C-alpha cells in the first residue's frame with residue numbers, strides 16, 4: 582500500500598567567496614528572488630564585500646534545483662555547506678530572499694571556509710547576523 586508523503590521541508594546554509602561587484606550582487610538578488618518565488622524557496626543572504634552566506638529553505642526538490650544553479654554561478658566560488666537537513670518551520674516565511682550587508686564578517690567567513698572542521702559557534706554567530714541580533 583502507498584501512503585502519501587508530503588514534500589519535506591529542508592534547509593541549506595552555505596558560505597562562499599565572492600567574485601561579484603556590488604552591482605552584480607543587486608542582479609543576483611533580483612534573479613534569486615524571482616526564481617525563489619517560483620520554486621517556493623525562502624531565505625536570507627549576507628554579503629560582506631568579500632564573501633556570501635546564504636540560508637535557503639524549501640522542499641528538498643526545490644532546494645536541490647536551487648543549489649544546482651547556485652553552485653554553477655561564477656560570481657562566487659568555494660561554496661561550502663555548513664548546515665544541511667530537515668527543517669520543522671521556515672524562519673524566513675514570506676521572504677523570497679532577505680538581504681543583509683555585513684562588512685565586518687569577512688574574517689569570520691574566511692575562517693569557516695578554511696578550517697577543516699566547521700565550528701558550530703562560528704556558524705551560529707554568522708547565522709545570527711541574518712537576524713541582526715547582537716553578536717558577542
Ligand SMILES: Cc1cc2nc3c(=O)[nH]c(=O)nc-3n(C[C@H](O)[C@H](O)[C@H](O)COP(=O)(O)O)c2cc1C
Pocket residue numbers: 608609612613614616617626633635637647650651653654656657678
Ligand atoms: C551568492 C549567490 C546567491 C544566489 N542565490 C540564489 C537563490 O536564492 N535562488 C536562485 O534560484 N538562484 C540563486 N543564485 C543563482 C543565480 O540567481 C542564478 O545563477 C541566476 O539566476 C542565473 O544566472 P543569470 O543571472 O545569468 O540569469 C545565487 C547566486 C549567487 C552567486
